[in-house]
Amino acid sequence: MxxxxxxxxxxxxxxxxxxxxxxxxxxxxxxxxxxxxxxxLNPGTHQPMTAExxxxxxxxxxxxxxxxxxxxxxxxxxEIRNFYxxxxxxxxxxxxxxxxxxxxxxxxxxxxxxxxxxGSHKLNSAITQAYYAKNQGLKGLTTETxxxxxxxxxSMACAYLGMDLKVYMxxxxxxxxxxxxxxxxxYGATVTPSPSDTTEAGRRxxxxxxxxxxxxxxxxxxxxxxxxxxEGYRYVLGSxxxxxxxxxxxxxxxxxxxxxxxxxxxxxxxxxxxGGSNLGGLIAPFMGEKLRGEADYxxxxxxxxSCPSLTRGVYAYDFCxxxxxxxxxxxxxxxxxxxxxxxxxGGLRYHGMSxxxxxxxxxxxxxxxxxxxxxxxxxxxxxARIEGTLPAPESSHAIRVAIDEALxxxxxxxxKTILFGLTGTGYFDLxxxxxxxxxxxxxxxxxxxxxxxxxxxxxxxx
Amino acid sequence: MxxxxxxxxxxxxxxxxxxxxxxxxxxxxxxxxxxxxxxxLNPGTHQPMTAExxxxxxxxxxxxxxxxxxxxxxxxxxEIRNFYxxxxxxxxxxxxxxxxxxxxxxxxxxxxxxxxxxGSHKLNSAITQAYYAKNQGLKGLTTETxxxxxxxxxSMACAYLGMDLKVYMxxxxxxxxxxxxxxxxxYGATVTPSPSDTTEAGRRxxxxxxxxxxxxxxxxxxxxxxxxxxEGYRYVLGSxxxxxxxxxxxxxxxxxxxxxxxxxxxxxxxxxxxGGSNLGGLIAPFMGEKLRGEADYxxxxxxxxSCPSLTRGVYAYDFCxxxxxxxxxxxxxxxxxxxxxxxxxGGLRYHGMSxxxxxxxxxxxxxxxxxxxxxxxxxxxxxARIEGTLPAPESSHAIRVAIDEALxxxxxxxxKTILFGLTGTGYFDLxxxxxxxxxxxxxxxxxxxxxxxxxxxxxxxx
Numbered sequence: 001m002x003x004x005x006x007x008x009x010x011x012x013x014x015x016x017x018x019x020x021x022x023x024x025x026x027x028x029x030x031x032x033x034x035x036x037x038x039x040x041l042n043p044g045t046h047q048p049m050t051a052e053x054x055x056x057x058x059x060x061x062x063x064x065x066x067x068x069x070x071x072x073x074x075x076x077x078x079e080i081r082n083f084y085x086x087x088x089x090x091x092x093x094x095x096x097x098x099x100x101x102x103x104x105x106x107x108x109x110x111x112x113x114x115x116x117x118x119g120s121h122k123l124n125s126a127i128t129q130a131y132y133a134k135n136q137g138l139k140g141l142t143t144e145t146x147x148x149x150x151x152x153x154x155s156m157a158c159a160y161l162g163m164d165l166k167v168y169m170x171x172x173x174x175x176x177x178x179x180x181x182x183x184x185x186x187y188g189a190t191v192t193p194s195p196s197d198t199t200e201a202g203r204r205x206x207x208x209x210x211x212x213x214x215x216x217x218x219x220x221x222x223x224x225x226x227x228x229x230x231e232g233y234r235y236v237l238g239s240x241x242x243x244x245x246x247x248x249x250x251x252x253x254x255x256x257x258x259x260x261x262x263x264x265x266x267x268x269x270x271x272x273x274x275g276g277s278n279l280g281g282l283i284a285p286f287m288g289e290k291l292r293g294e295a296d297y298x299x300x301x302x303x304x305x306s307c308p309s310l311t312r313g314v315y316a317y318d319f320c321x322x323x324x325x326x327x328x329x330x331x332x333x334x335x336x337x338x339x340x341x342x343x344x345x346g347g348l349r350y351h352g353m354s355x356x357x358x359x360x361x362x363x364x365x366x367x368x369x370x371x372x373x374x375x376x377x378x379x380x381x382x383x384a385r386i387e388g389t390l391p392a393p394e395s396s397h398a399i400r401v402a403i404d405e406a407l408x409x410x411x412x413x414x415x416k417t418i419l420f421g422l423t424g425t426g427y428f429d430l431x432x433x434x435x436x437x438x439x440x441x442x443x444x445x446x447x448x449x450x451x452x453x454x455x456x457x458x459x460x461x462x
Numbered sequence: 463m464x465x466x467x468x469x470x471x472x473x474x475x476x477x478x479x480x481x482x483x484x485x486x487x488x489x490x491x492x493x494x495x496x497x498x499x500x501x502x503l504n505p506g507t508h509q510p511m512t513a514e515x516x517x518x519x520x521x522x523x524x525x526x527x528x529x530x531x532x533x534x535x536x537x538x539x540x541e542i543r544n545f546y547x548x549x550x551x552x553x554x555x556x557x558x559x560x561x562x563x564x565x566x567x568x569x570x571x572x573x574x575x576x577x578x579x580x581g582s583h584k585l586n587s588a589i590t591q592a593y594y595a596k597n598q599g600l601k602g603l604t605t606e607t608x609x610x611x612x613x614x615x616x617s618m619a620c621a622y623l624g625m626d627l628k629v630y631m632x633x634x635x636x637x638x639x640x641x642x643x644x645x646x647x648x649y650g651a652t653v654t655p656s657p658s659d660t661t662e663a664g665r666r667x668x669x670x671x672x673x674x675x676x677x678x679x680x681x682x683x684x685x686x687x688x689x690x691x692x693e694g695y696r697y698v699l700g701s702x703x704x705x706x707x708x709x710x711x712x713x714x715x716x717x718x719x720x721x722x723x724x725x726x727x728x729x730x731x732x733x734x735x736x737g738g739s740n741l742g743g744l745i746a747p748f749m750g751e752k753l754r755g756e757a758d759y760x761x762x763x764x765x766x767x768s769c770p771s772l773t774r775g776v777y778a779y780d781f782c783x784x785x786x787x788x789x790x791x792x793x794x795x796x797x798x799x800x801x802x803x804x805x806x807x808g809g810l811r812y813h814g815m816s817x818x819x820x821x822x823x824x825x826x827x828x829x830x831x832x833x834x835x836x837x838x839x840x841x842x843x844x845x846a847r848i849e850g851t852l853p854a855p856e857s858s859h860a861i862r863v864a865i866d867e868a869l870x871x872x873x874x875x876x877x878k879t880i881l882f883g884l885t886g887t888g889y890f891d892l893x894x895x896x897x898x899x900x901x902x903x904x905x906x907x908x909x910x911x912x913x914x915x916x917x918x919x920x921x922x923x924x
Contacts, residue, residue, distance in 0.1 A: 013547035
């Protein structure tokens with residue numbers, strides 16, 4: 001099989017942009033949204049968070065980006081573009097072998113973000129957040145990590161810039177994923193299992209629940225406390241926020257440029273959705289065209305059946321964290337004390353969804369589907385054996401639906417062009433693959449009663 | 463810092479060839495060697511192994527390649543080139559950030575082979591060996607694996623081609639590296655801890671040494687036994703052999719084409735050397751030029767101080783395996799029952815060296831250096847923090863010497879161009895990084911007595 005033709009243009013297996021074709025500006029989809037995402041609210045006053053209030057937690061330039069609903073293009077500083085050049089542009093891959101094995105007339109492309117040591121797209125925002133913090137003269141950053149992709153990405157960014165980093169890692173993950181911890185330590189981060197005795201919040205939880213293996217909510221509380229009680233530190237977050245989706249727009253911008261170079265127009269664009277940073281970044285410039293009435297695309301957000309914020313949650317103001325210390329965000333949520341079952345896609349175990357994506361979904365501009373993890377791993381293994389790359393469990397949600405759509409095309413004979421986001425690799429998820437290989441993996445689906453319970457505790461808004 | 467200039471050409475951070483620039487033929491350096499590597503000998507008769515004898519173990523086309531000292535260019539079948547297109551061309555990276563941090567006038571490039579799920583260059587030969595076996599109508603392959611890169615690569619190749627694969631994995635590694643095992647299982651391979659009760663050899667060793675954690679020598683014996691006692695199976699090997707260096711020439715061919723595109727000529731070419739497949743592949747086309755008198759390069763093979771076959775071994779006929787069932791090869795060796803200390807670069811713990819590289823080294827055409835593993839990990843961590851990528855311990859040997867040479871240029875002011883091979887990533891080597899991070903890593907250097915002992919048992923040749 002020679003490299004195939006689409007129209008007059010030969011399309012290679014992998015399309016790499018030249019460095020001069022890489023984006024020089026982030027694209028801010030909010031500028032094109034007629035209805036803007038709802039603002040973050042102060043949890044005490046229920047009034048929109050001001051720039052001043054946000055500056056206690058985030059650094060100044062990022063607060064500006066968080067609140068900016070108007071500027072369409074925001075320049076990427078030269079230093080960040082140099083960092084990007086070490087691992088970007090990421091390839092846009094034509095899945096010829098997968099198409100052939102499926103026997104589908106569909107054309108399948110994926111944007112692969114796993115070719116860097118953090119193993120995912122998280123690095124795109126980590127370097128930007130660290131850069132602005134450094135530029136402001138800050139000494140260090142704090143964050144929490146569960147599955148570990150975000151903590152690893154931020155460790156890499158801080159190592160590069162010579163900044164200090166304190167990572168609070170959910171104790172259960174700290175113990176089960178010692179290798180993730182070691183990668184972060186290799187990049188110079190201090191990794192503390194949470195809850196710990198290094199913060200008030202941690203000590204309180206340890207006293208109340210001796211022997212607990214922790215939670216993301218608790219780790220966030222500790223990381224925020226460390227930042228606000230130490231001079232020269234700020235807290236950073238790897239998803240959900242507007243600023244993070246802004247930085248992740250590089251994924252979509254590169255994908256769009258690469259496709260246009262070869263005259264390809266996707267019909268369906270698919271991404272997994274936890275907090276929404278990858279999906280939001282991948283679809284951003286395409287959604288912009290749709291919002292401006294210049295083109296139409298079918299967007300699909302894929303979430304785990306075990307944590308179905310879009311498909312079974314409500315659109316309401318809720319806390320971003322379990323500890324209820326962060327601002328309120330209007331988003332699709334399962335309730336901030338919803339405890340997701342131990343699904344292996346740790347990056348998708350979040351009770352809420354980015355306010356930008358929530359608003360777009362609310363307006364019917366994207367579809368959402370939820371899938372069970374055994375079906376996700378069926379797709380993951382199938383994909384790995386055919387296309388080579390071992391996908392992360394999170395990314396495999398998108399693979400699952402891309403295969404479903406390609407098989408539908410096989411039935412109907414439609415030659416649709418499918419683009420999905422392959423956000424990362426599964427090197428640190430082999431406990432999950434082992435369960436799958438052993439046939440001991442199970443599915444978890446919350447009952448209606450579970451959801452009613454956690455949703456009954458949403459904050460009361462007047 | 464903008465993308466820099468070298469002469470008139472702007473050199474990007476990463477040079478990717480277009481697919482049509484990828485090699486269509488392997489380059490066989492033996493064709494340009496005035497003195498050919500010594501032939502493999504039958505261990506019983508001490509006569510050169512005939513094609514017929516070799517065909518019991520290897521498939522026909524590979525036997526032909528193994529014995530062919532004359533054909534300069536050997537076509538890469540279209541099917542293999544399609545597989546290559548899923549993860550090649552690999553990038554040639556300009557280490558701008560490393561140069562800047564070192565403050566060296568040297569220009570540093572590395573050819574990065576870690577961007578595939580097997581995590582190393584091993585996949586380049588795995589697919590070729592599996593392809594010819596499949597073409598010959600064989601049902602499956604057997605092999606051994608220690609560190610696991612080779613086993614993983616072969617699993618990926620066999621999954622792609624729909625072939626069966628039995629991997630005998632050294633029991634110690636099987637237990638210490640459960641994730642490596644799971645990757646192979648995900649790709650459909652059967653992974654058996656060796657020694658096992660599935661072979662005569664395994665049962666004998668288990669009876670003699672109950673509770674042993676096995677050795678590479680034992681795993682080879684089991685894999686070979688399975689292949690020769692099962693219809694439709696052959697044994698394959700991931701390094702040392704002429705055929706493997708031939709397949710790995712794609713590394714050097716791509717690197718050379720990429721450099722020529724930008725008018726770059728390396729002065730020094732550096733690679734780590736265990737069995738020699740990566741180094742042999744990287745230097746092949748450059749060595750060809752040197753052998754033909756068309757250009758000169760300084761080649762450096764880097765080996766661990768704990769397993770210094772080139773720097774402290776002898777050039778003699780020896781067994782390729784500890785079990786003494788394989789043919790004899792003339793090579794630099796420490797003696798086939800030399801037991802390398804538990805250095806973390808598992809891929810470099812081999813008592814011998816490829817006959818091709820051994821002959822070239824014997825003729826003074828390349829330099830060899832040995833380095834201690836703590837100095838190697840100093841370089842690994844330094845590199846990771848600056849260039850992003852977490853390197854494999856094996857590859858970090860080359861990084862160490864590249865940095866040493868760049869620092870020498872800083873002293874002398876010479877603007878040398880350095881090319882090294884970054885063969886793989888360290889995702890499965892985090893136990894080693896943990897030791898390094900904890901400050902508990904030690905160095906192992908065999909004593910002269912150790913070496914005299916293992917070298918005293920070389921086979922007697924008349």
